[in-house]
Amino acid sequence: MTKSKHSYHFKKSHFAFPYTIISIIFVIVPLLILVYYAFTDKYTGGFTLNNFSMFGEGSLWITLGISFLMAFLTTLICFLLAYPLAIALCKINANRRFILVMIFVLPMWINSLLRIYSVKLLFNDFLLIDRGFFLSLIGMVYDFFPFMLLPIYTILSQMNNSYFEASTDLGANPYKTFMKVKLPLSIPGIVSGVLMVFMPAVSTFAINDILGSSQYWLFGNEIYFWFQKGLYNIGSAFAFIMLVLILISVAISSALNKIVDPRSKSLKSRGETL
Amino acid sequence: MKNTLSQTINNEKIMQKQSKRNKTNINKIISITFISLMALIVYLPTLLLIVYSFTPSKTIGSWSGFSFELYTQMFQDAEIMTALLNTLIVGFVASLLAGIIGVITAIGIYSMKKTGRRLIDGITQITMVNADIVTAAAFMMFFILIRFIPDGYATLILAHTVICTPYVIMSVLPKLSQLDPNVYEAGLDLGATPFKTLCKVMIPQLMPAILSGFALAFTISLDDFTISTFVSSSVDTIPQYLYNKLKFKGVMPVLRALSTLILVVAFIILITINLVQNRKSKQKTLF
Numbered sequence: 168m169t170k171s172k173h174s175y176h177f178k179k180s181h182f183a184f185p186y187t188i189i190s191i192i193f194v195i196v197p198l199l200i201l202v203y204y205a206f207t208d209k210y211t212g213g214f215t216l217n218n219f220s221m222f223g224e225g226s227l228w229i230t231l232g233i234s235f236l237m238a239f240l241t242t243l244i245c246f247l248l249a250y251p252l253a254i255a256l257c258k259i260n261a262n263r264r265f266i267l268v269m270i271f272v273l274p275m276w277i278n279s280l281l282r283i284y285s286v287k288l289l290f291n292d293f294l295l296i297d298r299g300f301f302l303s304l305i306g307m308v309y310d311f312f313p314f315m316l317l318p319i320y321t322i323l324s325q326m327n328n329s330y331f332e333a334s335t336d337l338g339a340n341p342y343k344t345f346m347k348v349k350l351p352l353s354i355p356g357i358v359s360g361v362l363m364v365f366m367p368a369v370s371t372f373a374i375n376d377i378l379g380s381s382q383y384w385l386f387g388n389e390i391y392f393w394f395q396k397g398l399y400n401i402g403s404a405f406a407f408i409m410l411v412l413i414l415i416s417v418a419i420s421s422a423l424n425k426i427v428d429p430r431s432k433s434l435k436s437r438g439e440t441l
Numbered sequence: 442m443k444n445t446l447s448q449t450i451n452n453e454k455i456m457q458k459q460s461k462r463n464k465t466n467i468n469k470i471i472s473i474t475f476i477s478l479m480a481l482i483v484y485l486p487t488l489l490l491i492v493y494s495f496t497p498s499k500t501i502g503s504w505s506g507f508s509f510e511l512y513t514q515m516f517q518d519a520e521i522m523t524a525l526l527n528t529l530i531v532g533f534v535a536s537l538l539a540g541i542i543g544v545i546t547a548i549g550i551y552s553m554k555k556t557g558r559r560l561i562d563g564i565t566q567i568t569m570v571n572a573d574i575v576t577a578a579a580f581m582m583f584f585i586l587i588r589f590i591p592d593g594y595a596t597l598i599l600a601h602t603v604i605c606t607p608y609v610i611m612s613v614l615p616k617l618s619q620l621d622p623n624v625y626e627a628g629l630d631l632g633a634t635p636f637k638t639l640c641k642v643m644i645p646q647l648m649p650a651i652l653s654g655f656a657l658a659f660t661i662s663l664d665d666f667t668i669s670t671f672v673s674s675s676v677d678t679i680p681q682y683l684y685n686k687l688k689f690k691g692v693m694p695v696l697r698a699l700s701t702l703i704l705v706v707a708f709i710i711l712i713t714i715n716l717v718q719n720r721k722s723k724q725k726t727l728f
Contacts, residue, residue, distance in 0.1 A: 179625065179635070183549025183561060186542055186606065190564045193603045197579035198567075204582055252479050255472035269715055270480055274487075276660045277707050280683045281700050285486035287687070288697075292501040293489060309486070370572040373666055377687045390574055394671065399582060406578040413572055 204403035218404035238368035275313035322356030511698035535601035536658035543609025565607035577671035605658035616650035
């Protein structure tokens, strides 16, 4: 008995094994299945690129164009509002600041459909703005704003004030100090904010279904449509394109972060800021 | 002469300080105004929603008297109550499972070497960074291929557990580093099995972090719409219900009461976690 006990020595690190197995089965394998479906024929099951044939048509490129324009505008507006707000928040005394930051960040954890519904009530029903591209844009800005604010605020609040004082002492005016010192130092926060707004904005379909009009589609609507129709292979092909886009943007952001700060970790996500 | 010179220098210094103070004061006033304005804009839709949940009028803008009519309507609506119950069941079971798996995994990761850590870190990053719609589609294909998992509660709970677990790990991991590493070894030395040591020694110490991880997982489960729609066609949760009503139906005043109820409950949970975390660790934590 004692011998068998010694032959298997339990280490604390073995506690991580169950999750490793679970996540391989339920995270990695499903993604591989998705990729497999994207490249196989619905009937024969053989390798094919036909699922991507939609990309030869002009209408899909219009969808992609509108989708990217929407995501770009959402990201830009979020940034233009979040950056000054983050600076303003940093000017408040530390003990009062916590509550204020919480006020702006809390909506991030409230159901997104609920927030979209409230936006619909205010802008569509109360202010009588018609459903369409513009209303969709407002909805997206409302929905994704906290995700831009949090990383920017986090990086600005951790900045050492002596950098700016040094810059001022060396004769730079406030504008120059901002452009040459503060803004470059906050790039990692901006990058993760942009990533956390842009990617969901490209892939969402619920916001546009509720606030947009049926005259145009976004990329997310396209993906949802094919899965709903039961044409899984074509749907998987679209989802695969989305996956590639995400991988590219994560790679770009980690490369940018490495340029700014070689020690920084690749990506800040919702959980890491906890 | 000397005296007056030093005095003028002193006076100048005081004046400089004062002008600097005035400047920071003006800056502060501008900051506070801007912050209040932004907070107002951010919360205006929510406020409107809450206020108009207490009037049965069909459209926003026309007030037809204060009443709880929408709330009684909501509690009598079988479809809403089923969706609410489904959401709570799925959220509770999934976050319980995520909590258990997350805590055990966090303890494992904490005592791992670099390579193992990186592997699991990579996997959790994939789950958190991946777009909802891609995760959802991948789950859907997986469940279609593996037919023996019944559509509904099983698929919902499974998918929610998988997406929530990384957040529990993230909330427990930092607290682990504050624990005394010798306590676990002491448990083993005194003859307890690793599992017993885990239950009797580690988990009680980690309880605050576990509870906030659990609450976090719960809010994420409540928040999810995309993945639920893809993996479950027979069982609807609240977000799915909301989507279907908002997309296909016009005005439904009862939704205002439902939304207000969920908002209030969610805010209470969130504020509690934040205050508890803030009190436990002096360090300012934010979601």
